[in-house]
Amino acid sequence: MADQNQAYVDRDLSVLWHPCTQMKDHEQVPMIPIRHGHGVWLEDYAGRRYLDAISSWWVNLFGHSNPVINAALHEQLERLEHVILAGFTHEPAISLAERLLSLTPTGLARCFYADNGSSAIEVALKMSYHYWKNRGDTQKTRFITLTNSYHGETLGALALGDVAIYKQTYAPLLMDVISVPSPDCYYRDEGESWRDHTIKRFADMEAALTRHAGEICAVIIEPLVQCAGSMRMYDPIYLKLLRVACDRHHVHLIADEIAVGFGRTGTLFACEQADITPDMLCLSKGLTGGYLPLSAVLTREEIYQGFYDEYTTGKAFLHSHSYTGNALACTAALATLDIFEKQPVLERNRELAAYMGSAAARMAGHPHVAEIRQTGMILALEIVQDKRRRTAYPWQQRRGLRVYRHALENGMLLRPLGDVVYFMPPYVINSEEIDLMVDVAEQGIDLATMD
Template identity: 70%
Template sequence: MKNRNIVERDLRVVWHPCTQMKDHETLPLIPVRRGEGVWLEDFEGNRYLDAVSSWWVNLFGHANPRINAAVAEQIGQLEHVILAGFTHEPVVRLSERLVQITPAGLDHCFYADNGSSAIEVALKMSYHYWRNSGRPEKTRFINLSNSYHGETLGALAVGDVSLYKETYEPLLLKPFTVPAPDCFDREPGESCAEVARRMFVHMEEALERHAHETCAVIVEPLVQCAGSMRMYDPVYLTLLREACDRHGVHLIADEIAVGFGRTGTLFACEQAGISPDFMCLSKGLTAGYLPLAATLTTGEVYQAFYDDYERMTAFLHSHSFTGNPLGCAAALATLDIFDSEPVLERNRTLAARMTAATAHLADHPHVADVRQTGMILAMEMVRDKTTRAPYPWQERRGLRVYRHALSRGALLRPLGSVVYMMPPYVITEEQIDFLAEVAAEGIDIATGGGGRVG
């Protein structure tokens, strides 16, 4: 079978996510036949190094033998069962382990099947907690500018990336949006920690003004991934935890993209030494194998719903595939790898190689910033390095990088003008060097001329 056959069939019937389908008149789809480790292979034997972990989900490589075996064993025992009134051993074991490894105080797990749904659970649960606690006036949320939390309506509402949100504004609840502590906007000589402390004034003002009507503050700890991989210092989270406690507002940590070792610690919140009231997990939870999400919360929140049925305080929220045994088996196998191998230690070595391999790009005339948090590294292309003036989005400079990378056997999928690497943890140092080389070539091509590219 040839690539063209699959592509022709696809374009007749499939509507792809986050895609202007007309692009595929000139930008060929890549049909993938198989995956192994960091590699994806098409139907004609061409291979592509998966530098973005297939949308940030893959931790330990494609077709990982340990996870394969765990899912295969589970599928022979129980593929799915309703989790209302029933339970099963994989979901109990997974919940026990998540409670054990997440920050202290997160004692109960509520399951969904994707990251956006985990956010919806946290939003509804926070609001419902205050309602059950006699505070029905608390109906609002505070978010950060440039944040992203998913694309179902509730999750979309508490994000702030206009590309995804603007079209649907009439349908959405209205959060209070506070300027993010983005280190990209630091003044000359200012540290990222100083930026975080300076910008926290805006959050403090919002809490002082709106805490009485606010359920929760929601943040992506350390890295705003879909928001062009913008990064900030952990001290902001430390200040935020203290302020939320002082003002009587919940803290929701969206660790969907940054959890499970991406930022250098198992969970990003650890770097600030804090425990949120809600932690949302997905993506790496199953190492990219199956759709599964978990929203963890505290015993205090749980107890606010625990009452006689007639009181109508129960959290009547459900998903058909809540706590799916196959997903739980994949997640347990993923946690087994963290337990039995020095994953975080190895990642520190790989992260250092990523730093070294891309260091020269800091001097590129059209790269404003090379920034990194753990296993996430981003290079931001700009029209003018001195003023940091961006390229017009219509020029689609990142698309030129994407095309070049494919021609060299790599999957790099920039966010606008931001080229980034978020590879599986099984990548080698030599493969990191290759990605850095391809990225540098792509940046040179994308910034070499004026006008529309792509």
């Protein structure tokens, strides 16, 4: 069986180019071919198992090969796999839009489908800009974003981000945006609460809006957690203050809940924790339970009506994807929502999050763990060279990669963000598996910081 593993690795490396990967690394770092998944576990061709502690890039909510989603897809396969959504429609697309609009914050009234998270961001950017243009506000052409943010890797989405490793190379291709300092609570003063630090940092956003509102289409934000930005977190008060400020300055608020939606932060949607409704809500990743690519941009009726006119006015939103509203993807999403509806998912998540926080708490005293931070089912450990000064290791040393390799050797899929080790497991994980996840991470951090 081990030879079977190697055979797949050899075939892969002869033809594939993997995402977010320096392919030369695979001369030393093993490629893992997976033949089966069940629950939180993945299994390779040699029968070796790996606990999926990061939900396969944050998409898997209810475990691999979930029987509820499987059954729904089998049934839908017999009826319709896909049909063009321009001039045609189908029941799964309609039902999913209805259910999303009923579950998301009050005031969202229309659903526009796309294929993935980055595509959803592109839709929201174009929709905001085009809305203002249709109104005659042609001076509104720019966007405000936060430092340390990440919104995807297509060019529009990439321009909004501020994580250098993704953005720096392509800077000459990107539109100019206004970046406002993040409320990231990692940088709060000693003894300062998350709430107080977050309120203090909002002054930067208020100043930017006051100065630039006339040229701004929208502010875009990742509610509560900047996931690809090292899982940095902040208090919900920022969202409440931002909603008020955007209204006052006549600027759209785009909430990118692609990574944090569907229960990750403790509520179904992160915006709920501030009791706000964005003008556009971008969803993907967990939307289909980790099964198929699909995204949705939910928006207000007022914005929809800004495009509703005779064709000859040129106001139509002519954005499209070939697989928009794919019937199978919508069916997977509906089955995922069924699980939320029929099972006490959020209540159980709160219990799991509390257990995960308690299990990881022992690492607070680790000499190279500067902070343990958590929002719901997302927990992060910040590895540093000097804890007192919070001095990071040189990035070239790739300490996080050492944790990753140790985890693989011990049956665990961890994929640190630089030197930040994080847990974002499927919601079907149990306490014993959480203990294993924390144990392996702690051992990996010990090994990664020995010299």
